[in-house]
Amino acid sequence: xxxxxxxxxxxxxxxxxxxxxxxxxxxxxxxxxxxxxxxxxxxxxxxxxxxxxxxxxxxxxxxxxxxxxxxxxxxxxxxxxxxxxxxxxxxxxxxxxxxxxxxxxxxxxxxxxxxx
Amino acid sequence: xxxxxxxxxxxxxxxxxxxxxxxxxxxxxxxxxxxxxxxxxxxxxxxxxxxxxxxxxxxxxxxxxxxxxxxxxxxxxxxxxxxxxxxxxxxxxxxxxxxxxxxxxxxxxxxxxxxxxxxxxxxxxxxxxxxxxxxxxxxxxxxxxxxxxxxxxxxxxxxxxxx
Numbered sequence: 001x002x003x004x005x006x007x008x009x010x011x012x013x014x015x016x017x018x019x020x021x022x023x024x025x026x027x028x029x030x031x032x033x034x035x036x037x038x039x040x041x042x043x044x045x046x047x048x049x050x051x052x053x054x055x056x057x058x059x060x061x062x063x064x065x066x067x068x069x070x071x072x073x074x075x076x077x078x079x080x081x082x083x084x085x086x087x088x089x090x091x092x093x094x095x096x097x098x099x100x101x102x103x104x105x106x107x108x109x110x111x112x113x114x115x116x
Numbered sequence: 117x118x119x120x121x122x123x124x125x126x127x128x129x130x131x132x133x134x135x136x137x138x139x140x141x142x143x144x145x146x147x148x149x150x151x152x153x154x155x156x157x158x159x160x161x162x163x164x165x166x167x168x169x170x171x172x173x174x175x176x177x178x179x180x181x182x183x184x185x186x187x188x189x190x191x192x193x194x195x196x197x198x199x200x201x202x203x204x205x206x207x208x209x210x211x212x213x214x215x216x217x218x219x220x221x222x223x224x225x226x227x228x229x230x231x232x233x234x235x236x237x238x239x240x241x242x243x244x245x246x247x248x249x250x251x252x253x254x255x256x257x258x259x260x261x262x263x264x265x266x267x268x269x270x271x272x273x274x275x276x277x278x279x
Contacts, residue, residue, distance in 0.1 A: 019192060026199040030253075034237070035208050038195060038253045042234045046192040068137045075134070082231035082238070089239040089251065 005061055009054045016050030023047060033092050037085055044081045049074060121155060123162045126171070128154040166221045172278040180272045187233055187268070195234040198254055209255040210239075213248040213262050217270060222277050223248065229269050236261070 023043030030036045052070040059067035122128050135150035158165075171177065198206060217223060220243060227238035230250055240249040248265075255261045 019196070022196050022199055026195075029199065029203065031203065032208075034210075034251045035206070035253055037237045037251065038235060039199070041231060041237065042192055042195055042199075045188045045232055045234065049188075065140075067140060069140055072134060072138045078232060079228070082228035085231050085237050086227070086239065089237060093239060 001061055005057065009058050012050045012054035012057070016047050016052075016054065018047075019043060019050065020047035034089065037089060041081065041085060044077050048077055122158065124158040124165060124168065126168065127158045127161075127165065131157050169219060169222060169277040171276065173276050176272070177276045180276060183268075183272075184229060184233075191234040195253060198235075206254045207256045209252050209258055211250045211252055211255060211258045211261050213250055213265050215246040215248055215270065216266070217274055218246060219277070222273055226265075226269055226273055229273075230265060236265075 020043045023039045023041075026039030026042065027036050030039065052074050056067050056070040059069075132150050132154035135153055136147065139146045139150070141147060215223060215226075217226070220241075223241045223243070223246075227241055227248060230236050230238040230248070235253045237251050238248055239251055241247075242249065250261070250265070252258075252261055
């Protein structure tokens with residue numbers, strides 16, 4: 001494996017890990033439920049995407065044959081991640097509208113940052 | 117005859133390609149097994165699928181996938197900066213995007229695309245009023261976001277699937 005390929009692969013892995021970290025930082029830092037939903041979408045798209053791309057390049061170079069396994073988890077993540085976000089958001093909206101004050105969604109409705 | 121064996125040709129193609137990808141198309145036997153699955157799975161599950169829309173412009177579809185990938189990358193950078201930066205400057209908002217398309221499956225597709233692009237999550241597709249409810253992490257100008265979603269994604273989907 002040439003240094004250039006190694007460099008590309010390691011850059012992609014670090015980039016992927018960085019975006020997964022950023023997704024988690026978003027989850028921890030953002031103030032309300034709906035804003036927090038935005039964290040994980042970043043992690044699934046760029047984070048997992050870059051990591052899987054690195055894996056595809058690594059195994060294609062090492063085994064001297066194109067490795068396309070990695071496309072499958074990417075595909076499954078891309079079709080399931082929006083469904084998860086959608087269900088979480090729907091559940092939060094439902095709790096908000098039914099006046100349940102114990103949940104996080106209700107807390108979110110009490111202070112909405114940015115909408116002074 | 118063709119319809120009896122392959123009631124959903126696009127689903128069959130997808131199952132076959134996915135099978136080939138998962139197994140890395142390692143041997144001829146695995147490809148034969150993939151072909152059998154590509155025939156049997158759509159036959160067993162055909163009642164669950166919505167009526168498929170004709171895919172009018174497959175090449176436009178591929179170009180759209182490229183554009184979508186680029187959008188994901190640029191939006192990721194933007195949202196990354198927003199997450200690290202000062203949070204009080206963000207203007208989160210619920211935005212209602214009025215839809216021109218009238219197909220539940222394509223509307224779901226649009227919703228998924230909006231969710232996968234960082235910074236926006238689609239929350240609800242109202243099929244009475246045909247409105248897509250979107251939550252945006254930072255939308256100081258909601259109208260600009262509506263225009264962007266309609267211009268970039270909805271119009272392309274309408275062209276690709278003819279609806």
